[in-house]
Structure formats: structure tokens, C-alpha cells
Amino acid sequence: MSKRDSDKPKQLLPQWQSAFARIRTCLRSEPGQIPAALQQAADIPPTLQQLTKALALSPFEQDIITLCLGMELDTEMAAACGGDRGAHPPHPSVALALSQLPGAHWSALAPDAPLRHWQLLQIDKHDALIAARLRLDERLLHHLLGLAPLDTRLAPYLNRIATAAWLPASMQRQAAQLAAKFGEPLAPVLQLEAGDINDAMALAAAVCQSQRLSLWHISAENLPDSRAERDTFALLWQREARLARRALLISCGEGETARRGAGELAQAAPWVFVAGGERLPALRRPLQRCGVGKPAAAEQFQAWQQLLGAEARKLNGELAQVSSQFSLGLSSLTRAAGEAQQQLRRGQTPRRALWNVCRDAARPRLTALAQEIEAVADWEDLVLPPREQQVMHTICAQVRHQHSVYQQGGFAGKSRRGLGISALFFGESGTGKTLAAEVLAKALDLALFRIDLSAVVNKYIGETEKNLRAVFDAAEEGGAILLFDEADALFGKRSDVCDSHDRYANIEVSYLLQRMENYRGLAILTSNLKSALDRAFVRRIRFMVEFPFPDRRQRQQIWQRVFPAATATAELDFQRLAQLNIAGGAIRNIALNAAFLAAEDARPVAMQHIHRAAQVEYTKLEKQLTAAETGGWL
Helix, strand or coil: CCHHHHCHHHHHHHHHHHHHHHHHHHHHCCCCCCCHHHCCCCCCCHHHHHHHHHHCCCHHHHHHHHHHHHHHHCCCHHHHHHHCCCCCCCCCEHHHHHHHCCCCCHHHHCCCCHHHHCCCEEEECCCCHHHCEEEECHHHHHHHCCCCCCCCCCHHHCEEECCCCCCCHHHHHHHHHHHHHHCCCCCCEEEEECCCHHHHHHHHHHHHHHCCCEEEEEEHHHCCCCHHHHHHHHHHHHHHHHHHCEEEEEEECCCHHHHHHHHHHHHHCCCEEEEECCCCCCCCCCEEEEECCCCCHHHHHHHHHHHHHHHHHHHCCHHHHHHHHCCCCHHHHHHHHHHHHHHHHCCCCHHHHHHHHHHHCCHHHHCCCCEEECCCCCHHHCCCCHHHHHHHHHHHHHHHCHHHHHHHCCHHHHCCCCCCEEEEEEECCCCCHHHHHHHHHHHHCCCEEEECHHHHCCCCCCHHHHHHHHHHHHHHHHCCEEEECCCCCCCCCCCCCCCHHHHHHHHHHHHHHHHHHHCCCEEEEEECCHHHCCHHHHCCCCEEEEECCCCHHHHHHHHHHHCCCCCCECCCCHHHHCCCCCCHHHHHHHHHHHHHHHHHHCCCECHHHHHHHHHHHHHHCCCCCCHHHHCCCC
8 A cells, every 4th residue: 555545544533433423422412302403414525425416325324324334433423323322332233323313214224225235335134234334345445535446356357457558549530439429327247349358448448548447357257256245346357446436357268157147247247348259249338349449550660669679770670571561450559569579689689589479469369260380481482474473473572561552652541451462373283372372471481371261151041150250260360361262152143132141141242252351461262173263253363373284394493493402313314304294292292102102122213202192193193094194204
């Protein structure tokens, strides 16, 4: 406790002494003979005024509270309560309050009246209620003395959320709009939808700061298990909120029990934020959903400058590219800046340190949703006709120079739609579509994640969009390249709407395309057959790259590049190997199997090893290895 807080009781005690003196006079007067001047309190201490306003207390209820507080603090109150009447030990009681305090009414002690409903008093009943002893609740005692410790029964579940040191202008504007909602007589529950709970906390704390509220956080999973305990918790929190102007942020998971508990608490508390829990139970009060946006590229640039301080000057313009390529939330920005500074202290170059932490920001969330592919292939590993090679280099250049075109060139100011870079790779299986995605990822120094559409697409209405949203939200932070491999099933021709499932299937595809158009990274679709795609979908994809079945010259190039430099080979005839009429994927399989056969023989890879491996691969492909393809090999 600070010295300033410890001085508060001393400052308030003189005001209470006047109130205590009035109550003592009432207690010592004959019943019904209280002087008229004492019928109404003349000088009510400010903390009691605030309590009266917050909980709608009557003058008689105020006097009961003053009586019980005096018993704790005033040495003369004990005698007035019965010490001179023979009561041992002396104490306030229901009978004493009803007989000696002005304006007494039995309804003040009813279970639903403020004193008992809000548990302001402890009533020690031994026999009849009329003889029960009255004791002030400890939390109320502290409040009346000008202190505001959190109720000890709530403290294990809650933690205080501090206001963020810096907020981007967009989040400040959003906080101002939401603060106006909190000022309304019946404040709605604000459900904050954010990829990072810490971003929701930062926005909620800014809202509370403008309304002079403190913000506290609880996880719905930590709420008491029984309904009775949760009801008591909700009641104590409502009292806490009214006594000390405290707002609550409930983080809610997907479990049914957690959502139910969050709904019960949100229903009761006056100022509430909920983070997560998309399907809250129906509330008997307004609910407003609010997306917590990430800082725009320009705001991220400003954030990096502020968070990195003097280190930002060492980046020589790299901050602009980082801000454009990665879309980090406020909390992720703060963490990434701290991690980058640690890498700098270990001798990492500024550009590499910052790029690494940004690229890795999305990994923990994405690995639970998609499969990461380690990008090891280079441009020389990719064999394509010249036109397709040029398109691939164009894709790479557009991803690399997004900032200069979108931000500096002004295209982002014209429209936010259609700025996502999307590509369709189509061609037969094994022609190098996934390899091409690897090449782009390595050239751009970005993570590559393959999306398993069978895991994303859900038969339950609305679940597919939810899964896709989770993928894109996570990937956007780390600027990852998303590869929707073999997307034919999802991107088939738009079906006629015969029932509700057809309609929602079309909605799912449209949602995916819309997210791709707005995705700040690169999204790639692969398909074996271009004809399987709806033309309306194709028009919304920026690049289309055909991966044709390789001709003999291209197959020779693939064979010349397929063996690593460390693999020993023995006079391989690449012109004759190119006679095999197979795609690049099959060539790589044959080369790998031939290397194992050569290792078994403890010899370099020779034509006979490739011949044996080709026979195995052709059997798998259900093809016949012809004499024309292997003529002159052995």
C-alpha cells in the first residue's frame, strides 16, 4: 500500500467522527425520543455518499452501516451499543437498530434489500433474527475508509490489466467509439474478436481509461464449477464494479461450460468485455461484436520506430518492407521488437533479426492448422518454359515490392480490395507445382504452409469459414505463403442451389476467395485440371501458371539437376534418361530410389540403378516401361 493510500483513513476519520457521534446520541436516547435534529444525517462522509448512490441505500440503511463501522473504529460506540446496559460483549443487533435508529423499517433487513443482497452486512443468527448480531463486511469497511483492495474472495481469479504505453491511431479511434457505448445507461456487452487476447486487452484497457474504469481479466475456464458458487462470484463482482468502478474482460474458450459461465457473468456485471467464445448464450442485455483490427502498414512502421528506438536507424529503409510484408497485432509487434533486440545483442544483423522474428511470429498458431514445408529448392531446381518462368519471377517481384506500390504508390489508398497476391498453379500431378511454391518461399525468405482442405472444409454450416478465418488470421501475422494444394474439390464449378447445403458450399468458396483477395501475403492454389475451376473464380485470381508435362529437353534438364552435388554418379547419360516419358515428380522418385540401390551396392549411381528404380516407379504408376524408353541404356 502506498503512503498516499495509507493516509486516506486518517483524512476521512474526522468526517466519520461526526457521524459516529450522531449514532451514539441516537442509541442513548429513549426509544421514540430522538431529537428532531438527529432524525436526518447532516454531514454524510463522501465514501458513504458514493455507496448510497451506487447501491440505492435508504437513510436507515446508511445509519446501520455507520453503526457497524463505528463499532470497528470508535472506542465509545461499544458502550452506546449496550456496554452500559449489561450486554456482554456489546454489539450492534437487529433489535438495537430497529428500536434506536431513526426511520427504522423492517424491509431494510429483507433478503432482497441492499444490505443483505449485496452482502454488506454479516448477520450472525443464533436464535431469532431480531436478536442477530450485525457485523460489517470487511471489503465494505475498506471502501468506507477510502481504500479499494480487491475482495479477497475474487482475487485468486482475477488480474489487473494495465493500459498500453502506446496505441496506434486506428485503435485509439476504435476505443473512443466503444467508450461512448460504455457511457450509456445500459452498457452493452462488448465482444472483442481478436487473433491475440493481448490485443483485445489493450483495446479494452483504452476504453476503460477514458471512462475512468480499471480493467480486470478472468478466464472463463477458471470460474467455479458449481452454479451456486458462480452466482456468488457474479454477485461479489457486481458489488466490486459498483464500489470501485471496475470493468471485467472475460476470455472465453470454445468449451460449452466456459461459454455458459462467461454468459452468466456477462449477464450480471455492469461493464463487460468478452474475448473469444463466438457462440455465447443468449443474453438479456445488448451484445455488440467488435473486431480488433491490426495496425495498418503505416502504423506498424511507426510502431517499429518507437519500439526499436535507436536500433530503427540501423535498418536503412528495411522497416518499410517489414511493415508491408508482415501484419502483426499490437502485442505481437511488442514481443517481436523485444526478441529482435535480443538477437541484435547476440550479434545478428538488424535486418535479419527483425525479419526472422516477424516471419516466426505466426508459426505457433499456424503449425496447429497447416503443415509447414521447409523450402530448400532454388530457381535452378525449377524447370519450366520461358513464359512460365517469367510469370514466376513476376510473382516474386510483386510480393517483394508491395510496400513501394501499395503504400508509396498510393494504390492502398484507392481501395483495400484486390490487393492480395493470389496465384493458381495448374497441371498434371508431378509437374512441379509444390516445388515452385518452395522456390518462391526460399527466394522471398518466407515460411510456406500447405493447407489440408480435408481438415478445413467441415460438413457443419459455418465451420469451414471459421477454420479458414483461423488460417488466414494466423498466416497474416508472419506473412506466410499459403499453399492450398489440390484445391479441385473446393474450387469446382459453382453448383446450382438445390438445397441449403449447396448454398452454403458456394458461400464457403466465395469466402475463401474474398480472404485471398485481401490477404497481404501470397496465397497459391494448385489444381490438376484448369477446366475444373469456375471461370468466375479464375477471374479473381491474379496469376495463372501452367505446369505442362515436360518435353524431352526439359526432362533432360531435370535429370541433370536432380542429383545433389554430394551424390556420387557414374557416367550417367542424361539424353537417354530423358527418353523416360514421365513428369518431374516421378524423375525425383526414381533418382532417390536409385541412390538407395547404389548405396546398397556400395557404388556410385549408375544407369543400371536408375533402370531398376524406373521399373519400380512405372509399376506404381501402372505404366509399362518400353524398350524405346530404355534403348541403349545398358
